[in-house]
Amino acid sequence: MQQVICTVDVVLLTLQDDALKVALLNRSHEPFQGVAALPGGYIHPQSDGDAQDAALRVLREKTGITPPYLEQLATFSGPARDPRGWSVSIVYYALVPANVVAENVHPGVKLTSVDKPLKLPFDHLEIIRAAVARLRSKSQYSSLPCYLAGETFTLPQLQRVYESLMGEAINKVSFRRKITEMDMLEAVEGVFSSGVAHRPAQLYRLKPEIHEQLALLARGM
Amino acid sequence: MQQVICTVDVVLLTLQDDALKVALLNRSHEPFQGVAALPGGYIHPQSDGDAQDAALRVLREKTGITPPYLEQLATFSGPARDPRGWSVSIVYYALVPANVVAENVHPGVKLTSVDKPLKLPFDHLEIIRAAVARLRSKSQYSSLPCYLAGETFTLPQLQRVYESLMGEAINKVSFRRKITEMDMLEAVEGVFSSGVAHRPAQLYRLKPEIHEQLALLARGM
DNA sequence: TAAATAGTGTCTATTAGACATTATGCT
DNA sequence: AGCATAATGTCTAATAGACACTATTTA
Numbered sequence A, B: 001m002q003q004v005i006c007t008v009d010v011v012l013l014t015l016q017d018d019a020l021k022v023a024l025l026n027r028s029h030e031p032f033q034g035v036a037a038l039p040g041g042y043i044h045p046q047s048d049g050d051a052q053d054a055a056l057r058v059l060r061e062k063t064g065i066t067p068p069y070l071e072q073l074a075t076f077s078g079p080a081r082d083p084r085g086w087s088v089s090i091v092y093y094a095l096v097p098a099n100v101v102a103e104n105v106h107p108g109v110k111l112t113s114v115d116k117p118l119k120l121p122f123d124h125l126e127i128i129r130a131a132v133a134r135l136r137s138k139s140q141y142s143s144l145p146c147y148l149a150g151e152t153f154t155l156p157q158l159q160r161v162y163e164s165l166m167g168e169a170i171n172k173v174s175f176r177r178k179i180t181e182m183d184m185l186e187a188v189e190g191v192f193s194s195g196v197a198h199r200p201a202q203l204y205r206l207k208p209e210i211h212e213q214l215a216l217l218a219r220g221m
Numbered sequence C: 001t002a003a004a005t006a007g008t009g010t011c012t013a014t015t016a017g018a019c020a021t022t023a024t025g026c027t
Numbered sequence D: 001a002g003c004a005t006a007a008t009g010t011c012t013a014a015t016a017g018a019c020a021c022t023a024t025t026t027a
Helices: A051-063 A098-104 A124-141 A146-148 A155-166 A173-184 B051-063 B099-102 B123-138 B144-148 B156-168 B173-183
Strands: A003-015 A020-024 A040-042 A068-076 A085-096 A109-112 A183-189 A202-206 B005-016 B019-026 B040-042 B071-079 B087-095 B110-113 B185-191 B200-206
Touching: A003 A051, A003 A098, A003 A124, A003 A155, A020 A051, A020 A124, A020 A155, A040 A051, A051 A068, A051 A085, A051 B071, A068 A124, A068 B051, A068 B110, A085 A124, A085 A146, A098 B110, A124 A146, A124 A155, A146 A155, A155 A173, A155 A202, A183 B071, B005 B051, B005 B099, B005 B123, B005 B144, B005 B156, B019 B051, B019 B156, B051 B071, B051 B087, B071 B099, B071 B123, B087 B123, B087 B144, B110 B185, B123 B144, B123 B156, B144 B156, B156 B173, B156 B200
Parallel strands: A003 A085, B005 B087
Antiparallel strands: A003 A020, A003 A040, A020 A109, A068 A085, A183 A202, B005 B019, B005 B040, B019 B110, B071 B087, B185 B200
16 A cells, blocks of 8 residues: 655745745754745645645644735655655645734744855755746746735836846846736725835836736746 | 655646646556556656656656656645545656657546546545646746757747746747847757748757756746 | 649838826925 | 926837748758
8 A cells, every 4th residue: 555645735825025034943842843945735635625725724833824826836745855755745835924923923933045055954955946937937927926925016016026036137027018918917006105205116016817817928027 | 664656757748739747647556547648657765766757767668758857846735635645746747848748648648638637546636737827937047848849940930939838928039038048048050840831930940968957047938 | 834832031010118208296 | 587397299210010032942
């Protein structure tokens, strides 16, 4: 009969100071007790409706966060990735605005730059690299970065999010044409009052019908 | 302790008469014995190096085919998708040229149009829809369709493959510009002699360094 | 040499980016 | 008023598509 260990892991990503951070926490059990790793855990067949439910539960229990966006990344498997034996990890990635992290995150969760050289147990480094690659790839042609920008945001703020993810400046006029083409935002009454000495920008939010969905571009950013 | 059934399923896709077909075979065991379904089976932790190895083994054992392209699609899970209990299926999709199918496929494998209304056990219909959506999506901006076109092919043949997948005509000049931009083909010495009464087309094959990889376009087809 | 399709040159339309101008808040 | 940044208008560059023309094979 089978002896396959079945777990979920979650790559929680957020933007802090224009840099992409991943949430790590010190493991409470063996193997690798005390070592920083991705939040993860066993599937609970008695209570979990599917693997995504398990990922949401694990993320809530371990980090205190319920993410506005969660998507399956891939499944990692093999005999060597976990010292307990042949294992399967169904991995999800979550996008969370910085303020939602700050207000809800459990103490002990560490936000670490994804570009820093990380030492991580299991195949968690490979998993994080895959999640970041997926996010950056989808950011080229979709509304995905909006889920890192918060509940409401201005277009200059959103452009900074896209630029941080892509690692390069975007033409302002082209950016706004693309945002209009995606048809995913609605203006929030009242404007962003920056307190600084210049014209304030209009606030926007994702249209309700877009939540947890993605708007797509025909030809990319 | 856990009671999670861990399996792999494979969506084998091929182009036959310009239509996308999926390989189905009648199940040899319960549940759904005798019913047409995707090739699938248990992971063998003693012998499988990872889930992809299990998918290759299952595909070879059940259909006789070793695919030139195999990629993880997604993992499907939950308590209701399999009557045996809470289950996980790590699903792969394979692209195989029609002639490779014809020359190697086991008797009993049925190729069925993916657009036909299918009655399938488990969540196999949803899985096939996801695989077709992934293939069509990636065909917009990558060399993926080449794996459906055979070992060697002419540019008019390749264009027909792309057009069949996308469901619409492509401008010939633009298509050739995009193929050149992807820089993935090398000419095969000698030309395709169609035997029909017109100018023969140059034969091409994927560059060796592209095999099992994808060439990408900056702005799509 | 006529028919059929391969392959390419070139013009036009569409899309993206550069740059400039106007708008609007604050000090 | 003057500064800073938001928002938009408009010109230019780059890319995509339409169309036509040449090339090469067989009947």
